[in-house]
Amino acid sequence: MTVIAVSDIHGSMTVMGHLRRMQAKYPDAVTVFCGDYIDGHPHSAEVVRSIMRQVADGRAYAILGNHDQMLLDYLRDDVNRQAWFMNGGDKTVASMVHAATGKDMPPESDASRHAMIDKYTDMGEFIAQLPTMCVYGKIIFIHAGFDLSKADPLRDTSAVDRIWIREDYIYRNDRSEPIFAHNPFDYTLVSGHTPTGLIKGRYDGDETYIETKFPKCPILAVHYDGESPRYFIDGGVHSGYKENQGNIAVFDEETGLLLDSLQTNI
Incomplete structure (x- = not known):
């Protein structure tokens, strides 16, 4: 059986169109959405609604991303508004309020927040129940990663790190140079x-330097001999480059290996 994975859609219906084409190609595959469904493009509400329908129909699983968590925090208590708005949340609020009410309101206004709470209660409830990881066959799907510096990354990585971590997942403990971490799982x-396109480095014991020139953001496989691979699939949809419209990955659930893909701007 196959499993389709897509991450960091960031409100792009173009990415959702790519996904639909891959789902038509593999009609029996389950889809795993790997977080960050909002911010960056103007169709956050439509993207999340589509994911909600697919999960409800039993065709898909979804996990939590950091942008999704910031939206949830805003709906619940508004303590992190500034951080979210610096990451595109202000434009998301404006587009979602307009989509729900037909009105243009200042995103920082109380009226906008009340409209968001009133019109998107079901979306908040959906996001609130999302797990931080999904295990399907021989594959673990997670938004950001695990803290591989921990003795037991699965047990000791916090929920916050699972949706925010970068360097401690990508690279080994020694930060003197960017050497890719091993997969302990x-x-x-x-x-x-x-x-x-922002990930660059080399393998432990190999002097060959690996780097993709941003804004190109292909699927990146880090695979040491004798270990299971790690795949990084964020296609840079939130980068602001129009040509960056995501990556769709298809995996064999039994081997955990990439079988097929649709990659933009590579």
Whole structure:
């Protein structure tokens, strides 16, 4: 059986169109959404609604991303508004309020927040129940990653780190130079969160330097001999480059290996 994975859609219906084409190609595959469904493009509400329908129909699983958590915090108590708005939340509020009410309101206004709470209660409830990881076959899907510096990354990585971590997942403990971390799990790891064009380094024991020139953001596989691979699939949709419209990955659930993909701007 196959499993389709997409991460960091960031309100892009173009990415959702790419996904639909891959789902039509693999009609029996389950889809795993790996977080960050909002911010960046103007269709956050439509993207989340589509994901909600697919999860409700039993065709998909969804996990939590850091942008989704910031929206949830805003709906619940508004303590992190400034941080979210600096990451595109202000434009998301404006577009979602307009989509729900037909009105243009200042995103920082109390009227906008009340409209968001009133019109998107079901979306908040959906996000609130999302897990921070999904295990399917031989694959662990997670938004940002695990803290691989921990003795037991699965047990000791906090929920916050699972949706926010970068360097402690991508690279080994020694920060003197960017050397890719090993995979301590007997599972393939699939993550988003960090646009792959920003990931660069080399393998432990190999002087060959690996780097993709941003804004190109292809699917990146880090695979040591004798270990399960790690796949980074964030296609840079939140980067602001129009040509960055996501990556769709198809995996074999039994081997954990990439079978097929649709990659933009590579």
